[in-house]
Amino acid sequence: MVNLIVFVQFLAQSVGLMYYRYRVPKAQQVEGWRMPLFPLPCIVQAVLFFFIWITTDSVLLYGSEKPIFELAVCFLLVGPVMFLVHARYNKTWPFSNMVPEKGQTVASCSPSFSTFDAAAPTEAIAAPSSVAGVTAV
Secondary structure, eight states, X not given: OHHHHIXXXXXXXXXXXXXXXXXXXXXXXXXXXXXXXXXXXXXXXXXXXXXXXXXXXXXXXXXOSOOHHHHHHHHHHHHHHHHHHHHHHHTOTTSSOOSOOTTOEEOOSSSOOEETXXXXXXXXXXXXXXXXTEEOO
């Protein structure tokens, strides 16, 4: 299990941070969360933890008696499979019906609103709601 935690937590953390920093424009990144010497610490962390992960006991790679590496890879592969089975059963993304019903509001990244029944834009915007005593503005 430690093998799996090392891979998922530390390697994914390094890769995720580098992906975020290179894909999200600097104007949209959160202020105050900077890493000195970026991306060097991420690269060092990824290389070191990949080395730890790949050098664990493995029947296929090193002929050891314990298949720890193989079990970790199996657990990593079972996760996405179980997600897809669950999504298929509940008909959610990526298996949901992508054609919205008539009158259903479509979410978008743009500030405009659209509906499929060609309602006026003012009808698509709901009045401010109150949740737990806090009124949306």
